[in-house]
């Protein structure tokens with residue numbers, strides 16, 4: 116078995132953030148902020164991986180998807196029959212006031228009114244939609 120000296124881990128810990136910072140394009144920063152916000156606000160109920168279900172449906176490829184169509188997930192009737200497409204505008208309205216936007220949905224306790232926070236989360240969701 117290969118063993119690494121603690122110093123190896125230390126230098127990796129120092130070098131990795133430096134490498135990440137080297138790419139300072141605005142879009143990358145938005146995506147990484149969005150990922151952290153997703154982890155804080157969405158991840159307890161949603162996986163970003165298409166093949167991992169959670170309490171809510173996975174959100175990989177959610178941009179442009181017809182609502183309520185992830186195979187095998189048990190949606191509320193309201194969402195399954197809504198016929199909406201997850202555009203940026205629909206996702207903003209959903210994040211802002213989920214039950215107001217869609218009475219009868221079983222997604223609760225999310226109310227993100229801050230447009231900048233929405234921007235970041237949308238940048239992240241776009242980055243995991245192919």
Ligand code: HEC
Pocket residue numbers: 153156157158159160161170171172174177181182183184185189190191192193194195201206209210219220221222223224225227236
């Ligand atoms: C407390 C748990 C919970 C949290 C937190 C949560 N969701 Fe949900 N979400 C759900 C559930 C449950 C559903 C299914 C709703 C239904 O069937 O009516 C859902 C559905 C969705 C859908 C519809 C997907 C589809 O396949 O049609 C989107 C989009 C979504 N959530 C986005 C988000 C985003 C973005 C966040 C974070 C800002 C978030 N959710 C936070 C529980 C949650």
